Amino acid sequence: MNAIDQRPANENGVILSPAQLKARRQRNIAIGLAVALLCALFYAVTIAKLGSAVLKGGG
Amino acid sequence: MSDVTAIGQRQDATLGAADMVGGAPADYVALLKPRVMSLVIFTALAGLVAAPVHVHPVIGFAALLAISVGAGASGALNMWYDRDIDAIMTRTRARPIPSGRIGAREALGFGLTLSTFAVFTLGVVTNWLAAGLLAFTIFFYAVVYTMWLKRWTPQNIVIGGAAGAFPPMIGWAAATGSISLESVALFSIIFFWTPPHFWALALFKSGDYGRAGVPMMPNVKGAARTRLEIFLYSLLLVPVCLSPWFIGFEGRAYGVVALVSSLVMLALAFRVWRDTEGRDKDKAAKQLFAYSILHLFLLFAVIVAEHGILRPLGLA
The missing domain is CATH 1.20.120 (Four Helix Bundle (Hemerythrin (Met), subunit A))
Known part of the structure; x- marks a missing residue:
């Protein structure tokens, strides 16, 4: 049992069903992947815009 | 709680259950109208490759991604506004909002966020003429067509068709910086x-x-x-x-x-x-x-x- 499972149940709040918990987990993974891809894309665009000179250290 | 009542009446004062729990990633993809997006990608690609200048493949890919996400975002905004009529039509009643898989406010936020990202990315990656055209296309589809023309005139898709016609022009502008x-x-x-x-x-x-x-x-x-x-x-x-x-x-x-x-x-x-x-x-x-x-x-x-x-x- 991890730390999240040991938290007291919040009976007054929104209680998610197993399907909703699964959807939330999938959403989190999708957002993480999207952010990682966006970082990779901006890095690649930066290199492409600067040209091959940046790889040779010529600025 | 349902966000859908009758045509033109919406219960937006409070958050719906779907707004609080959110949907699965596939529901958000469905909000982007992937079939329309595929046509946008294809026609924008045509504008990009037909332009008489060489475009670096990475820049071209990023531009296409931004144009397609912008088009998808306008689809999400369209589904947000049209959720009342989508719930009535057999063709559209299984969409994420009328079926209760995604809340209306969630879809609105999703559409606005992606629109902003797409326009900004296209501007930074290519040029601001292309970004301006993309912003205008999103505005034209979500506001001029969806909110105004669609429910007002039988000429809705004649004028609104301009929104679908812009992608090759945006692709061309992304490559050349001109129209x-x-x-x-x-x-x-x-x-x-x-x-x-x-x-x-x-x-x-x-x-x-x-x-x-x-x-x-x-x-x-x-x-x-x-x-x-x-x-x-x-x-x-x-x-x-x-x-x-x-x-x-x-x-x-x-x-x-x-x-x-x-x-x-x-x-x-x-x-x-x-x-x-x-x-x-x-x-x-x-x-x-x-x-x-x-x-x-x-x-x-x-x-x-x-x-x-x-x-x-x-x-x-």
Whole structure:
């Protein structure tokens, strides 16, 4: 049992069903992947815009 | 709690359950209208590769991604606003908002966030003319078409069709930083293609649109007038589809494909106009609707092949 499972149940709040918990987990993974891809894309665009000179250290 | 009541009435004062828990990633993908996005990607690619300048593949990929995400975001905004009528039409009632998988506010936030990201990314990666055109396209589709024209006039898809026609012009602008006669020709093909394509759909889905109170041409002016206008627009579409060849922008291969395919579309439109009775009337409209998609695909496939493959190899 991890730390999240040991938290007291919040009976007054929104209680998610197993399907909703699964959807939330999938959403989190999708957002993480999207952010990682966006970082990779901006890095690649930066290199492409600067040209091959940046790889040779010529600025 | 449902966010959908009757047409024009929305319960937006409080968050719905779907707003608080959110949907699965597939539901958010569905909000982007992936089938429309695929057409946008394809036509924007045509504008990008047909431009007379070399575009770095990474820049081209990033530009296409931004244009497609922008188009998807406008689809999400469209689904947010149209959730009341989407719940009524059989064609759209399984969409994420009317089916309760995603809340209305969630969809609005999703659409606005992606729109901002897409426009900003396109501006930074290519140029601000292309970004401005993308922003205008999102505004035109979400506000001018969805919020204003769609529920007001049977000419909704004629004017609103401009939103779908902009992607090749944005692709061209992303590559060249300008708008030229060639990109206007590509815009015109999609613009004049849209009315016969959507009215063919509206002919065999007129009950759906009628129940939802959307003033599509068959519900307002009648099926006979719609059939005539489909034929007239298809007739007008023939020279418009040939215009890239006339102005010397496309070669003979495009001219032959455009002429043959346009004549096939015109023949199908003639059948729609002629077959007004019995089972054949819906069949003709369905055939025209299906072929119109193939027609547009063929034209832009030849443009992509000619500029992206044949000319670099010296074969065209």
